[in-house]
Amino acid sequence: MNKTRHLIEPRDFTIEELDELFRLADNIIASPKEYLDVCKGKLLASLFFEPSTRTRFSFESAMLRLGGQVIGFDDPNASSTSKGETLADTIRTVGCYADIAVIRHPREGTAKLASKYSPHMPVINAGDGGHQHPTQTLTDLLTIRHYKKRFDNHVIAVCGDLKFGRTIHSLVKAMSRYENVKFIFISPDELKMPSYILDELHDTAYTQTDNLEMVIDQADILYMSRVQRERFVSEEEYERLKDYYVLDNVKLQNAKEDMIIMHPLPRVNEISAEVDDDPRAVYFEQARFGMYVRMALIMKLLELEV
Amino acid sequence: MINVSKIKKGIVLDHISQGQGYKIFSQLKLDEIKDVVVLLRNIPSNKMGKKDLIKIETDIPLDLTVLGLIDPDITINIIENGERVDKIKLKLPQRVTGILKCKNPRCITQYEKVKDIDFILADPKKRTYRCEYCDSHTAL
Ligand SMILES: [Zn+2]
Numbered sequence: 001m002n003k004t005r006h007l008i009e010p011r012d013f014t015i016e017e018l019d020e021l022f023r024l025a026d027n028i029i030a031s032p033k034e035y036l037d038v039c040k041g042k043l044l045a046s047l048f049f050e051p052s053t054r055t056r057f058s059f060e061s062a063m064l065r066l067g068g069q070v071i072g073f074d075d076p077n078a079s080s081t082s083k084g085e086t087l088a089d090t091i092r093t094v095g096c097y098a099d100i101a102v103i104r105h106p107r108e109g110t111a112k113l114a115s116k117y118s119p120h121m122p123v124i125n126a127g128d129g130g131h132q133h134p135t136q137t138l139t140d141l142l143t144i145r146h147y148k149k150r151f152d153n154h155v156i157a158v159c160g161d162l163k164f165g166r167t168i169h170s171l172v173k174a175m176s177r178y179e180n181v182k183f184i185f186i187s188p189d190e191l192k193m194p195s196y197i198l199d200e201l202h203d204t205a206y207t208q209t210d211n212l213e214m215v216i217d218q219a220d221i222l223y224m225s226r227v228q229r230e231r232f233v234s235e236e237e238y239e240r241l242k243d244y245y246v247l248d249n250v251k252l253q254n255a256k257e258d259m260i261i262m263h264p265l266p267r268v269n270e271i272s273a274e275v276d277d278d279p280r281a282v283y284f285e286q287a288r289f290g291m292y293v294r295m296a297l298i299m300k301l302l303e304l305e306v
Numbered sequence: 307m308i309n310v311s312k313i314k315k316g317i318v319l320d321h322i323s324q325g326q327g328y329k330i331f332s333q334l335k336l337d338e339i340k341d342v343v344v345l346l347r348n349i350p351s352n353k354m355g356k357k358d359l360i361k362i363e364t365d366i367p368l369d370l371t372v373l374g375l376i377d378p379d380i381t382i383n384i385i386e387n388g389e390r391v392d393k394i395k396l397k398l399p400q401r402v403t404g405i406l407k408c409k410n411p412r413c414i415t416q417y418e419k420v421k422d423i424d425f426i427l428a429d430p431k432k433r434t435y436r437c438e439y440c441d442s443h444t445a446l
Binding site (some may be wrong): 086087088105106107108109110112113128129130131 | 410412413414415416417418419420437438439440441442
């Protein structure tokens with residue numbers, strides 16, 4: 001038997017494996033009916049030690065659309081951990097019931113630790129604090145692949161909270177593995193891309209600015225992000241920075257016709273509602289790709305085929 | 307200077323920076339072994355001003371990986387029949403297991419009992435290591 005595979009961070013998959021995953025997702029999108037029973041008789045455990053309705057719905061929809069079933073909790077007080085059970089014991093117990101587990105937890109490294117106690121049940125990291133959220137990255141990649149048909153030779157403008165945005169760090173790392181990808185990092189000074197991310201990029205692979213309008217015409221992909229209240233110690237600082245960028249139709253005038261606008265959602269004010277009707281706005285479609293890529297992921301980790 | 311007799315078979319850890327001797331003594335758990343162990347501190351040294359030194363008369367193999375982490379300039383002399391038969395220069399280990407603790411307050415290892423955490427060398431100059439769980443950097 002093959003070694004049980006987990007998805008803890010995006011780097012757990014090679015570029016080739018990612019391609020395979022995205023091809024499978026393409027097939028699912030093209031003929032979803034063929035996949036209705038792939039996971040029949042399989043059980044997914046959805047272990048949400050902190051609530052995240054969006055992510056949970058995405059995983060659960062994915063499993064249900066593959067014909068599988070779901071057990072789980074999304075309230076940390078309902079889990080036996082609140083009674084003092086160790087994570088190891090929780091995972092070992094869940095491993096007796098379920099075929100695959102999705103885990104979300106506020107502490108960094110939890111999914112990795114869980115995977116060590118799960119010799120037979122694949123574990124998927126659905127977010128471990130500010131650390132990793134690999135299925136969001138897969139979602140972003142599938143979206144880019146769908147609209148732009150390739151991963152290389154793009155200018156990607158990333159705008160908003162670049163300091164704390166783990167989704168963005170992860171996307172930048174993932175996209176930097178492809179040929180001739182250039183980044184434009186747009187943020188206020190206080191929320192600049194951290195140096196440990198910049199250090200991993202070639203000097204010519206990125207530029208930094210605080211002015212969205214000045215650079216929007218160069219972008220093939222514009223990735224907007226939310227300034228997260230929970231990352232700030234001071235409420236004042238948050239209030240000052242939260243509406244620093246608001247994308248609206250005026251700012252979009254100079255953007256390329258085939259640029260796509262992405263956002264991991266939920267948004268607050270950083271994209272004006274008037275932009276939703278612009279054909280370049282793909283952020284709601286992104287959620288759909290998120291479900292499809294999770295379907296492909298569940299199949300891959302369970303080694304299922306049609 | 308106090309004279310400590312030469313050992314016949316064992317290990318001499320030389321050129322330990324002054325004050326580090328006891329730390330190494332503890333990390334190698336030398337208090338747990340039954341053989342003769344000598345810890346010398348504050349010995350005059352031409353090269354270092356003052357240094358610490360440890361002699362262990364034993365034939366049990368010791369895991370010396372941790373030494374590279376604490377002080378890569380230590381010289382390890384392997385003694386047999388009263389003679390030095392080997393001299394080992396230390397390198398920073400690529401990976402250390404169960405020695406370092408993660409300092410990130412948001413790391414799961416602060417909340418769950420995790421044995422033998424792996425740390426991977428991140429920056430040889432700063433001698434920092436990356437936690438296998440949360441990726442944050444830490445030093446001894
Ligand atoms: Zn850690």
